[in-house]
Amino acid sequence: MKRILVVGAGGQIGTELIPHLQKHYGADQVIAADLKDESVTRLSTFSRAIKLDALDFASYGEAVKKYEIDSIFNLVALLSATGEKNPELAWKINMGALLNSLELAKEFHTALFTPSSIGAFGASTPHDHTPQDTVMRPNTMYGVCKVSGELLSDYYHERFGVDTRSVRFPGIISNGCLPGGGTTDYAVEVFYEVLGNGRYTCTVPRDAYMDMMYMPDALNAVTTLMEADPSKLVHRNSFNIASMSFTPEQLFAKIKERIPSFTWDYDIDPVKAAIAASWPDIMDDTCAREEWGWNPKWDLDAMIDDMLRTIASRLNK
Numbered sequence: 001m002k003r004i005l006v007v008g009a010g011g012q013i014g015t016e017l018i019p020h021l022q023k024h025y026g027a028d029q030v031i032a033a034d035l036k037d038e039s040v041t042r043l044s045t046f047s048r049a050i051k052l053d054a055l056d057f058a059s060y061g062e063a064v065k066k067y068e069i070d071s072i073f074n075l076v077a078l079l080s081a082t083g084e085k086n087p088e089l090a091w092k093i094n095m096g097a098l099l100n101s102l103e104l105a106k107e108f109h110t111a112l113f114t115p116s117s118i119g120a121f122g123a124s125t126p127h128d129h130t131p132q133d134t135v136m137r138p139n140t141m142y143g144v145c146k147v148s149g150e151l152l153s154d155y156y157h158e159r160f161g162v163d164t165r166s167v168r169f170p171g172i173i174s175n176g177c178l179p180g181g182g183t184t185d186y187a188v189e190v191f192y193e194v195l196g197n198g199r200y201t202c203t204v205p206r207d208a209y210m211d212m213m214y215m216p217d218a219l220n221a222v223t224t225l226m227e228a229d230p231s232k233l234v235h236r237n238s239f240n241i242a243s244m245s246f247t248p249e250q251l252f253a254k255i256k257e258r259i260p261s262f263t264w265d266y267d268i269d270p271v272k273a274a275i276a277a278s279w280p281d282i283m284d285d286t287c288a289r290e291e292w293g294w295n296p297k298w299d300l301d302a303m304i305d306d307m308l309r310t311i312a313s314r315l316n317k
Contacts, residue, residue: 005031005069007054007097008076009047010039012188013115013169013218015177017073018047020219031067054097057104064108071226074101074114079182080142084271087141094145095152102156102164111163113226114153116238118170118211119183120146123278130280132240132287139278153237165225166238168283170211170245172218173303175310183275186248187212191307194255194262195315203269206249208276211283213243214298214306221294228292235291240283243296244303254304 004021006014009032021030032043033052043049054060054076064072076097083090098114105112121130122137136147146168153164171184178188186202193200221241248266256262288294298306 002071003029003031003067003069004071004073005033005064005067006073006075007033007052007060007101008035008074009043009049010034010036011075011077012172012174012177013215014073014075015043016174016215017075017219017222018043020223021073022047024223031063031069033063054100055093057100060100061104061107064104064110069108069110071111072101072105072113073222074098074112077115077145078142080117080119080140080275081183081185081269081272083142083145084140084275090141091145094142095148098145098149098152102152102162105162105164106156106160111165111226112153113222114149114164114166114237115222116146116150116166116168117142118168118279118283119143119275120150120168120238121278121280125280127279127281129282129284130240131284132235140275143278150237157236163230165228165233165236167221167225167241167288168238169218170213170242170283172213172215173307174215175307175314176215183272183279184210184212187251190252190255190264191311192315194259195308195312198259198261199263199265200252201265201267202248202252203267203272204248204276205268205273206266207247208273209245209247209281210276210279211242211245211281213241213296214303217243217296217298220297221288224294225288225292232291235287239288239291239294240285241288241294241296242283242285243298244300245282246300251300251304254300255308258304258308
């Protein structure tokens with residue numbers, strides 16, 4: 001990768017992916033693009049940033065051509081819980097940005113990364129060590145978009161030779177930017193609440209066991225996959241990757257070991273509860289380990305310590 005365009009760069013992943021890519025490829029080689037003015041302003045403090053609507057094919061293509069892009073990272077998406085509030089909009093945004101990205105990758109011969117998710121699976125999928133290749137019948141529009149995106153990306157690779165690659169992200173925990181409407185958001189929100197007011201009300205059931213991952217591992221997964229030897233990739237769209245799994249109650253108990261005054265309760269959101277129940281407890285990531293050397297570094301305890309330390313410093317606690 002030499003010239004990288006990240007669309008939808010203002011969200012949770014993009015905010016931290018930009019400096020990660022800059023570190024590896026150089027600050028001048030990475031262009032951050034987002035539709036929201038406030039996101040572009042924030043991104044411009046540490047990156048070359050432009051305003052771009054990924055649904056506007058002409059403008060999107062002009063940016064790829066102008067900056068001589070050879071790798072596109074398409075992060076545009078409405079997340080699971082938000083998507084259920086407006087399924088039609090979720091389809092329009094998620095699939096529209098992907099199709100434009102695929103067409104431009106074909107036209108300009110760029111590589112393309114588009115993240116998939118555990119949301120691609122459904123209630124009928126095996127939940128314990130979910131296989132790489134298995135039944136995928138999600139019950140959310142977000143999940144439908146992710147399955148469709150995996151199939152469409154594979155089609156563009158097989159039909160047109162586009163270098164498409166992807167991972168199925170678990171819930172991502174990060175201290176760089178608050179998440180934006182996902183079912184696993186509680187695992188980020190709780191750290192701000194415990195340090196801000198000492199208590200937290202969780203909207204996901206106490207026993208909702210889900211795959212999670214700390215952001216540094218997620219970022220390393222992206223660059224490692226995109227740099228992988230294509231001749232070794234049996235799969236492309238999309239690889240299971242796993243790191244840690246836990247329930248809200250287990251996470252909160254671990255936090256309380258460090259902050260004894262912490263208290264919590266539950267006010268269950270039925271939509272989030274249903275989504276969480278349909279997702280894997282833990283995915284089998286053997287294919288990612290064998291095909292491109294996936295190897296996570298962070299476990300639950302190390303993640304909690306780092307989140308508390310970093311957010312406390314930011315909040316002057």
